[in-house]
Amino acid sequence: MARGVLLDLGGVVYAGDQPLPGAVDALARLRERGIPHRFLTNMSRHPRATIVERLRRLQIPVTPADIYTAPLAVRDWLRHRQLHPFLLIHPGLQTDFAEFAPHDPDAVVVGDAAEHFTHARLNEAFRLLHAGAPLLAIARNRYFRGDHGLELDAGAYVSALEYAAGVQAQVLGKPATAFFHAACSDMALAPGEVVMIGDDLENDVLGALDAGLEAVLVGTGKCSDADRERAESDPRMRFAPDLAQALAPLLDDPAN
Numbered sequence: 070m071a072r073g074v075l076l077d078l079g080g081v082v083y084a085g086d087q088p089l090p091g092a093v094d095a096l097a098r099l100r101e102r103g104i105p106h107r108f109l110t111n112m113s114r115h116p117r118a119t120i121v122e123r124l125r126r127l128q129i130p131v132t133p134a135d136i137y138t139a140p141l142a143v144r145d146w147l148r149h150r151q152l153h154p155f156l157l158i159h160p161g162l163q164t165d166f167a168e169f170a171p172h173d174p175d176a177v178v179v180g181d182a183a184e185h186f187t188h189a190r191l192n193e194a195f196r197l198l199h200a201g202a203p204l205l206a207i208a209r210n211r212y213f214r215g216d217h218g219l220e221l222d223a224g225a226y227v228s229a230l231e232y233a234a235g236v237q238a239q240v241l242g243k244p245a246t247a248f249f250h251a252a253c254s255d256m257a258l259a260p261g262e263v264v265m266i267g268d269d270l271e272n273d274v275l276g277a278l279d280a281g282l283e284a285v286l287v288g289t290g291k292c293s294d295a296d297r298e299r300a301e302s303d304p305r306m307r308f309a310p311d312l313a314q315a316l317a318p319l320l321d322d323p324a325n
Contacts, residue, residue, distance in 0.1 A: 070322050071283050073105040073258045075249070077267035078120070079112060080290015081312055085216045088127045089289050091313030096129055098320050105256040109249070109265070111139045111208035111242040111272065113180030113223065114159040137252045139207045139242025140165045143178055146205065146241055152176040154205070157194050157226075159183055179230065179238070180207040181223040191226065198234035208242040210272055214291045243269075244276020253282070266315045270296040278305055285315040 076082060082092050099106055108131070112120065117138050124131045140162055147154055147169065155174035156166055159182050166178075177194045198204055209224035227238050242248055253263045260281035267273020268290030277284040286292060286300040288310045300308040309315035 071262060071264035071319060073253070073256045073263045074099065074316070074319065075107055075109045075252055075263055075265045075277070075282070076312070077265075077269065077273050077290075078108055078110045078124075080214055080268035080292075081266060081287055082108070082129070083123070083127060084214065084290065086123070086126075088129075089311060091311055093128055095313040095316045095320070099316060100130070102320060104319065105258060106135075107252045107256060108136045109243065109252050110136070111210055113138075113140050113162055113207045113242075114183065115161050116165045117141060118164070119161070134255075137248070137255075138165075139248065140180060142241040142245075142248055142251070143205055143207050144168075147176065147178070152203075154178040155194060155197055155202070156180075157182055157186070157190055158207070159185060174202065176203050176205060177230070178205045178207065179223055179227050181210075182226075186226055191230070194230055195233050198230060198236050204230060204234070204236050204238040206238040206240045206242075208272065209238065209240055210269060212291065214268075219291065243267075243272040244279065246276075246280040249277055249280035249282060264319065266309075266312060268292045270299065274300065274306055283307075285309050287311055287315050 117133055117136050120136055121131055121133055153174050154169055154176045156178050158180040177197050206227045209227045210222040211224045212219050212222050231238055253260050264283040265273055265277035266285045268287050270286055274284040274286045285307045297308055300306050
């Protein structure tokens with residue numbers, strides 16, 4: 070049985086500006102029991118400070134240290150290598166990358182830029198890649214469930230740039246093993262002692278399994294009927310209708 074938890078946010082804890090049924094109470098029980106947990110997200114339209122504010126509005130007490138975001142993993146990667154990125158990202162995320170000068174870029178960073186994926190910006194990124202700059206993907210999720218239904222995510226644009234420039238992106242958010250392991254290490258737990266709960270079969274669940282964690286797919290958010298069938302037929306993972314039921318075995322275990 071796992072001793073710690075990693076949790077996706079959108080589609081697991083909340084949808085839009087509303088908590089999903091049972092999520093707030095389940096997280097309150099998790100805190101009351103003192104079970105280590107972190108929020109692990111590929112979200113790339115908002116900086117971490119905005120995510121903290123949203124969770125607090127939903128009556129979920131968090132600190133910035135509780136939240137691991139893929140954009141911050143990319144920022145740390147760039148810092149370590151002293152690279153200057155061309156940022157193909159949403160304007161709302163600019164504050165997480167404010168330290169980088171906008172001139173003379175020698176790397177390309179792609180996040181969910183939404184309507185800011187313009188032809189001119191994609192061409193600029195392509196030219197840098199063609200000249201040898203590395204391609205860094207905050208994530209390569211295909212789609213997500215937004216306020217108005219399913220929305221195209223950054224993965225399609227990452228694939229387009231890979232194809233055009235003949236390069237391979239380095240993904241630094243989920244499903245990158247290092248991203249999962251960093252969050253586990255922060256809780257002082259080994260990967261095998263941690264369960265990941267998410268609504269994305271590829272990036273949350275299969276990524277966690279590849280990293281040596283346990284994994285639960287929840288039926289809220291973007292989970293499709295095909296995803297549920299796969300989860301229910303695969304002994305490596307578990308399916309739960311929602312976060313409360315995903316956490317139930319852990320919360321009910323007297324060892325915790």
